[in-house]
Amino acid sequence: MSLNQVEHELHSRRKNRNVGLGLVLGAFVLLVMGMTYVKLTAQNAEMAAQRAAEQAAAEASVQSGASD
Amino acid sequence: MSDTSINTRVSEGDASFGDYFALLKPRVMSLVVFTALVGLLAAPQPVHPLLAFASVLFIAIGGGASGALNMWWDADIDRIMSRTQSRPIPAGKIAEQEAFAFGAFLSVFAVVMLGLASNWVAAGLLAFTIFFYVVVYSMWLKRSTPQNIVIGGAAGALPPMIGWAVATGGVSVESVLMFTLIFMWTPPHFWALALFMKSDYRDAGVPMLTVTHGRKATRRHILIYTILLAPIAIGAGFTAIGGPVYLATSILLNLGFLKGAYNIWQRDEAEAEADDYKVEKSVFKFSLLYLFAHFVAILVEKFLAVYGMGGWA
Structure with a gap:
């Protein structure tokens, strides 16, 4: 009876620690995924804006060349 | 003690998840989280909410890691002071070396992750905070000068600057x-x-x-x-x-x-x-x-x- 209780106490401590660590690792994976998504989205938007600005500048130079 | 008796004491290595969390000094960490968050929100540049959350989390982990290293270094005096006797190391729940490994790993982890989540100025300030709290305050000043609190207070004062640096990339x-x-x-x-x-x-x-x-x-x-x-x-x-x-x-x-x-x-x-x-x-x-x-x-x-x-x- 007492033996079972001792084992149960030790096991519950270890289980508590393992479940906690598992949840922390799971949350960390989700956080890194989220951070990656946000960073890539921002980078893509920045690149698209840069490309649009370059295109507009090229079109403007072509038009000014044609009017000359 | 008879041969058939069983050691029912909780020995080192049997620590629960909460004991490891206690090693991070959660009450100090709450002040770190709050002041870093204010520093971040008060800054003129906005930060994406997820990156802001991640940054404050890593600042908190860095602050907690320095707390764990402080407990490792101060384990001898924590055993004497009534206010600190129930901490995980003096209570015999976590071994000193384990607390050191835990704190050292989390320190590096927090600095690298903060650098990736925000910028390396903020990460550098976090690394300096951990160094200042553990080496300058805990190892050097605390036991050698009555000005320990005055100069050591710099470590606790840095989190809003880190939060500000997360948003602005500077000071x-x-x-x-x-x-x-x-x-x-x-x-x-x-x-x-x-x-x-x-x-x-x-x-x-x-x-x-x-x-x-x-x-x-x-x-x-x-x-x-x-x-x-x-x-x-x-x-x-x-x-x-x-x-x-x-x-x-x-x-x-x-x-x-x-x-x-x-x-x-x-x-x-x-x-x-x-x-x-x-x-x-x-x-x-x-x-x-x-x-x-x-x-x-x-x-x-x-x-x-x-x-x-x-x-x-």
Whole structure:
């Protein structure tokens, strides 16, 4: 009876620690995924804006060349 | 003990998840989270909410890691002081080497992850905070000089600067003022505590001002630092993080803190013993409210600014 209780106490401590660590690792994976998504989205938007600005500048130079 | 008896004591290595969390000094971590968050939100540049959340989390983990390293280094005196005897290492739940490995790993992890989540200026400031708290304060100053609290307070004052750097990528007058506010607040806050936790520090041989220079000198120091703190706290009200709400809050809080510090200075030990350090305890509690309310006022100014009412503009 007492033996079972001792084992149960030790096991519950270890289980508590393992479940906690598992949840922390799971949350960390989700956080890194989220951070990656946000960073890539921002980078893509920045690149698209840069490309649009370059295109507009090229079109403007072509038009000014044609009017000359 | 008979051959069939079973050791029912919880031995080292049987620590629960909560014991590891306790190693991170959650109460100190809550102050780190709050001040870093205010620094981040008060900054002029907005940060994506997820990156802001991740950054504050890594700042908190870095602060917690330095707490674990502090507990590893101070395990010998934590066993003596009644206030710290229930910590995981003196309680025998976590081995000293394990606490060191835990703290060292989390320190590197937090700095690298903060660099990836925000920028390397913020990560560098976090690394400096951990270094300052563990090496400069815990290993060097704490046991060698009564000025331990004064200089060591810099570690606790850095989180709003880190939060600000997460958003701006740099350091500015406003973030230095938030740092100075906490830096100057720390000595009177801890000395008020040292006045009524007197035997703890003496028994552990920590050279707190109360132990080395006596209690009368400590009372004088509390008043001097509170007087020096007031213009810094109120002066911040005229910068970009301040405004009418902050200024009014700061003036009221500083009047209250100055009155409390004056009362402490006026008392002698006989009076304090007679009412069980009533004034010292109330000033200590007020100092917590003082810091919290200053940072809430900075946040209020920032949110009012969204509706065109914050600051001096």
